[in-house]
Amino acid sequence: MAWAWRFWLRLQTLFRRDQIVHRLDDEIQFHLDQQISENIAAGMSLEEARYTAQRTFGNPTFLKEKTRDTWGWRWLENLYEDLRYGLRMLCKSPGFTATAVLSLALGIGANTASCSWMDALMLRWLPVRDPQNLVLLHIQSDFSFSYPIVRALAEQRDIFEGVAGFSGWVFNADSRGSIVAVQGTVATGGYYETLGLNPTVGRLLTEEDDQLGAPLVAVISYGYWERQFARDTGVVGHTFRLNGVPVEIVGVSPRGFEGSNVGSIADITMAVAAVPRVDPSSASLVGAGNFWLRVLARPKTGVPIAEAKARLASVWPAIAERTIPADWPADRRKAMADATFEFAAGGTGHTHLREVFWKPLVVLMAVVALVLLIACANVANLLLARATTRQREIAVRLAIGAGRGRILRQLLTESVLLSLIGAIFGIGLAWVSSRFLVAILSSGSMQVVFDLTPNWHVIGFTSTVAIGTGILFGLAPAFQATAAGPSSMLKENAGMSSFRSRLLSSLVSTQVALSLLLVIGAGLFVRTLQNLKNLDPGFKREGVLLVNLEGRRIGVPKDLLDALQSVPGVISASVSTHTPLNGSTWSEPAVPKGQVIPERDNAYFIGAGPGFFETLRTPLLSGREFTERDSANDPAVAVINEAYARRYFPNQNPVGQQLSAFVRGEREDLEIVGLVSNSKLAGLRAAPPPTVYVSYFQLTGNFPTTLDIRASGSLPQVAAAIQKELQPKLPDAPVEVRAFSEQVNAAMVQERMMATLASGFGALALMLACLGLYGLLDYTVARRTKEMGIRMALGARPGRLIRMVVRGAAQLVVLGIALGLPAAWAASQWVKSMLFGLTPADPATIAGSALLLAIAALLAAYVPARRAAKVDPMVALRWE
Amino acid sequence: MGKPSDLVQGTLDLLILKTVSLEPKHGWAIAKRIQQVSGEVLQVQQGSLYPALHRLEQKAWIKAKWKETETGRQAKFYSLTAAGRGQLEKEAANWSRLSEAINLVVETT
Numbered sequence: 001m002a003w004a005w006r007f008w009l010r011l012q013t014l015f016r017r018d019q020i021v022h023r024l025d026d027e028i029q030f031h032l033d034q035q036i037s038e039n040i041a042a043g044m045s046l047e048e049a050r051y052t053a054q055r056t057f058g059n060p061t062f063l064k065e066k067t068r069d070t071w072g073w074r075w076l077e078n079l080y081e082d083l084r085y086g087l088r089m090l091c092k093s094p095g096f097t098a099t100a101v102l103s104l105a106l107g108i109g110a111n112t113a114s115c116s117w118m119d120a121l122m123l124r125w126l127p128v129r130d131p132q133n134l135v136l137l138h139i140q141s142d143f144s145f146s147y148p149i150v151r152a153l154a155e156q157r158d159i160f161e162g163v164a165g166f167s168g169w170v171f172n173a174d175s176r177g178s179i180v181a182v183q184g185t186v187a188t189g190g191y192y193e194t195l196g197l198n199p200t201v202g203r204l205l206t207e208e209d210d211q212l213g214a215p216l217v218a219v220i221s222y223g224y225w226e227r228q229f230a231r232d233t234g235v236v237g238h239t240f241r242l243n244g245v246p247v248e249i250v251g252v253s254p255r256g257f258e259g260s261n262v263g264s265i266a267d268i269t270m271a272v273a274a275v276p277r278v279d280p281s282s283a284s285l286v287g288a289g290n291f292w293l294r295v296l297a298r299p300k301t302g303v304p305i306a307e308a309k310a311r312l313a314s315v316w317p318a319i320a321e322r323t324i325p326a327d328w329p330a331d332r333r334k335a336m337a338d339a340t341f342e343f344a345a346g347g348t349g350h351t352h353l354r355e356v357f358w359k360p361l362v363v364l365m366a367v368v369a370l371v372l373l374i375a376c377a378n379v380a381n382l383l384l385a386r387a388t389t390r391q392r393e394i395a396v397r398l399a400i401g402a403g404r405g406r407i408l409r410q411l412l413t414e415s416v417l418l419s420l421i422g423a424i425f426g427i428g429l430a431w432v433s434s435r436f437l438v439a440i441l442s443s444g445s446m447q448v449v450f451d452l453t454p455n456w457h458v459i460g461f462t463s464t465v466a467i468g469t470g471i472l473f474g475l476a477p478a479f480q481a482t483a484a485g486p487s488s489m490l491k492e493n494a495g496m497s498s499f500r501s502r503l504l505s506s507l508v509s510t511q512v513a514l515s516l517l518l519v520i521g522a523g524l525f526v527r528t529l530q531n532l533k534n535l536d537p538g539f540k541r542e543g544v545l546l547v548n549l550e551g552r553r554i555g556v557p558k559d560l561l562d563a564l565q566s567v568p569g570v571i572s573a574s575v576s577t578h579t580p581l582n583g584s585t586w587s588e589p590a591v592p593k594g595q596v597i598p599e600r601d602n603a604y605f606i607g608a609g610p611g612f613f614e615t616l617r618t619p620l621l622s623g624r625e626f627t628e629r630d631s632a633n634d635p636a637v638a639v640i641n642e643a644y645a646r647r648y649f650p651n652q653n654p655v656g657q658q659l660s661a662f663v664r665g666e667r668e669d670l671e672i673v674g675l676v677s678n679s680k681l682a683g684l685r686a687a688p689p690p691t692v693y694v695s696y697f698q699l700t701g702n703f704p705t706t707l708d709i710r711a712s713g714s715l716p717q718v719a720a721a722i723q724k725e726l727q728p729k730l731p732d733a734p735v736e737v738r739a740f741s742e743q744v745n746a747a748m749v750q751e752r753m754m755a756t757l758a759s760g761f762g763a764l765a766l767m768l769a770c771l772g773l774y775g776l777l778d779y780t781v782a783r784r785t786k787e788m789g790i791r792m793a794l795g796a797r798p799g800r801l802i803r804m805v806v807r808g809a810a811q812l813v814v815l816g817i818a819l820g821l822p823a824a825w826a827a828s829q830w831v832k833s834m835l836f837g838l839t840p841a842d843p844a845t846i847a848g849s850a851l852l853l854a855i856a857a858l859l860a861a862y863v864p865a866r867r868a869a870k871v872d873p874m875v876a877l878r879w880e
Numbered sequence: 881m882g883k884p885s886d887l888v889q890g891t892l893d894l895l896i897l898k899t900v901s902l903e904p905k906h907g908w909a910i911a912k913r914i915q916q917v918s919g920e921v922l923q924v925q926q927g928s929l930y931p932a933l934h935r936l937e938q939k940a941w942i943k944a945k946w947k948e949t950e951t952g953r954q955a956k957f958y959s960l961t962a963a964g965r966g967q968l969e970k971e972a973a974n975w976s977r978l979s980e981a982i983n984l985v986v987e988t989t
Binding site for chain 1 (some may be wrong): 891906908909911925926928930931934935937938939940946953954955956961963
């Protein structure tokens, strides 16, 4: 009971403090009055009685303070006082506060934004049961497996509690009369069980749904349920049309779960076995030859990872025997059967964005850390300069008995307060800039969805950074301010210690060095992007529109092409299986007739219709394009590119020669009818691959299909006209007309992101460094007003004074550049792989950056220098 | 009578607990009582009583109540709690052991 009472008393002293303080006054007053009356009774005068009472009592203020100490919470009281005092000091110099807060907000905001990115992309657990136990299966760097393999793995109940194969998918769903493309997932039957999820309403998919011939059912996400069905529980049993096929909704997945592909939202989930019926063109995906499913597995409870791996290794050869396609070459079959599975941590789901953006994000983290350092140096600078003006205040406080520790704590409270205010603005800034980043990433066809709402990871990170920086930049100035004893400081005009001015200048030089690093980085990334943009990819992207027909098959397009030709503004129209840089490629083995066809694919293939090269403006070097006559009943023909010709027909004219190839597993002989120049197909950085174009209308089976259209005039208008023309002919799915240039830009998304961010941060760093230099010189000039006045009075010309100040600045800048250059050299080696068309030590970039920095710094120095020159000697000498 | 002795370190608590164990008293009365009973030998600096009183109150060994005195003024009266009684016994026992030991040393010749 005593402890409860004690706790109650502690609470009283915290929350009813004012009242208790008041009562203590009463108590002591009562004591004194009591003593006074006794003294009067003993015969003293009133005056004497009062004096004696106070003497026997002691110093009431001191004793009251000691009494308050016994109540605890002393630290809180001190903190409150320090904060109040700190806020008053910050409000007293709004210019200083605004500059410092702005610097910190930019630095901390940049860090928060990149941290929330890191968190969303890399660190966040999927909202599933025990995500830390999930593993992502892979064989070396290959994370894709075929449907039969996943099903066979799911049967291994003594290894895995559950195995889930899944892949992103797009469904064309009927929605209030129109057809909308909806992002989704196709998954094996064990998906929800493995993840350990429970339905919001209805049920989730089970193994029974993942059987050929099972009723077509789908699970929708909570978000989709909310948006499309207003959270109507009657949705269970409701039938909607996907790709024109009726599908029954059986349940809603739990709130917050948006699929296992980080960065995209899965609103509709169906079983893999249902795919052939919803999308007949993808029927082959359930076969053994397609490796397309990511596999998340949950090892059996109590089975250690090593044991699970060993068990899997022992059963794998038998599984491989059953599940690897029989028509694979023997050595490929053997390699697959001999492979060992590895387990990667799976609790954070999967995203290809991780591989693409891992390095850029790490670079980004380093960059924003540097920006923060520069901001800190700026604030430390400001604080140091201000400490001089506060010297007298601090000296007085030391003289009247404040401990050094107490004053240190006060100064640190102020700097942490400053950085916390900066952090609050920074979080706001991060919020805005994160959305900007998502916009850059989503510029391509790929929709990127991230929940960037600051969570506990991010808030924790930001406050740690804020408090850390507050202490970091506050410590040196605080020590400085309290180092000397009160007596020396109280003397008039003690001036600035040489240590302090050295510290100030070295901070500015460091800032210059760090910002040079960032400016050079920005230069390298901007030039990389430019090099990629100016590169000749082998086709002209401007003026080309694409319509991706995905699900709609070969055979249809001939009528569509005719219809397209009549749309106003269309110059030419063609059809192809792939377009350059569309994100997927097709490869086959092909060699000159007479040679042995290799087992490995050696050429990229594209099925192209008549007018394809004319539409993309890919130069035809000799021979002819595909024409209307190259259709199914005509002799098989091919067009090859220069790279292929150089490798297989060196020093010959390939036109008229024959090729032997396997096209979709069938052996074919093709006559080469044309030679075209090289095109970049899979990426702008890679050398153009050897490519064989085959006639689209001679292909059999299912192929992806894209309509390629060259248009003149306003592209959006032509696109709208095309959409209007095609949509009635293709009722099953939305017709989307996109610009080819967007697709090409999407191939540069990483470079664009780096260039944008690096130049943004480079500019920021430059600005902060200039601000730091300006602040230092402004302060120096103000301090030396008297000296300047004397110089002027003795006949120095204004120009001379300007030169004097600027020379001082130039020394700092040159020192900074000298420090920054080797650092920049070292850092740029590290991003070498991200550059294109230039070396890390690109002389033009480095020289340009150093020059830019020098000019900006001298501009920043010029303003205070002008002020020095305008000093009126009379005013200066009368100062003080 | 010589100069009033300073209190032996740590004995103020014991004196306060003992003084309020008989009946509730306010601060001034506690000071007076200690002085009187000790025959003016123990001179507590009156003000230093208050930090001690508040510390003991926070430890829940004594509790306080505002009541009217005979003269009609409000004063804070302290009294011993059950936990305080236990503490008093412990400290009193400690004290007698200590003083006996000191006596033994001082008086053995």
